[in-house]
Amino acid sequence: xxxxxxNPRYLITVxxxxxxVTCSQNMNHEYMSWYRQDPGxxxxxxxxxxxxxxxxxxxxxxxxKVSRKEKRNFPLILESPSPNQTSLxxxxxxxxxxxxxxxxxxxxxxTVV
Amino acid sequence: xKEVEQDPGPFNVPEGATVAFNCTYSNSASQSFxxxxxxxxxxxxxxxxxxxxxxxxxxxxxxxxxxxxxxSLLIRDSKLSDSATYLCVVKPSGDYKLSFGAGTTVTVRA
Numbered sequence: 001x002x003x004x005x006x007n008p009r010y011l012i013t014v015x016x017x018x019x020x021v022t023c024s025q026n027m028n029h030e031y032m033s034w035y036r037q038d039p040g041x042x043x044x045x046x047x048x049x050x051x052x053x054x055x056x057x058x059x060x061x062x063x064x065k066v067s068r069k070e071k072r073n074f075p076l077i078l079e080s081p082s083p084n085q086t087s088l089x090x091x092x093x094x095x096x097x098x099x100x101x102x103x104x105x106x107x108x109x110x111t112v113v
Numbered sequence: 114x115k116e117v118e119q120d121p122g123p124f125n126v127p128e129g130a131t132v133a134f135n136c137t138y139s140n141s142a143s144q145s146f147x148x149x150x151x152x153x154x155x156x157x158x159x160x161x162x163x164x165x166x167x168x169x170x171x172x173x174x175x176x177x178x179x180x181x182x183x184x185s186l187l188i189r190d191s192k193l194s195d196s197a198t199y200l201c202v203v204k205p206s207g208d209y210k211l212s213f214g215a216g217t218t219v220t221v222r223a
Binding site: 031035037040041042043044045048050058088090094096100101102104105106107109 | 117121147155156157159200204209210211213214216
């Protein structure tokens with residue numbers, strides 16, 4: 001089954017404790033991205049990657065890091081989480097070219113206390 | 114000004130009714146347009162792409178008005194299962210970055 005898998009689905013952590021949210025897709029898509037969704041603001045792009053070893057900042061990259069060592073994986077790293085990073089996070093992948101439909105993971109609900 | 118703006122609603126309609134709502138976008142270089150559906154903070158899923166000539170998919174009709182920079186979604190014969198948040202998504206020409214609206218919530222009541 002074609003899918004994007006994020007883990008964990010729910011996470012409560014404390015300020016300053018490094019964490020990683022994993023994202024993996026099995027559709028051989030070149031493009032992957034991370035979004036955060038906050039009430040009234042819609043999805044905002046954090047980082048994106050056009051291919052292996054190619055990553056770039058989205059609209060709200062501060063406080064986040066990513067890596068793309070393999071085509072299928074695109075982890076999101078919070079080196080020192082803060083309460084303002086409490087949010088719902090989605091990973092997505094898309095094939096480059098016509099259409100460009102985005103396939104989303106199930107989301108990670110992160111709370112930083 | 115936000116790149117993509119939507120009326121948040123909610124639109125509360127009875128089963129069988131028709132509901133329609135718009136989305137405006139600010140970047141005139143926008144090339145591709147989509148409607149996504151999101152159920153109760155679950156992941157967004159593509160509902161339909163929006164083509165220049167307008168297009169239908171069953172009970173759903175999408176229209177694009179480039180001159181006024183808006184797209185619309187019309188749902189006919191609403192079902193309870195249509196209750197969701199509908200996200201307007203815009204992709205500019207020459208770029209792969211998607212811009213999302215904050216969503217329009219539709220609630221269909223029995």
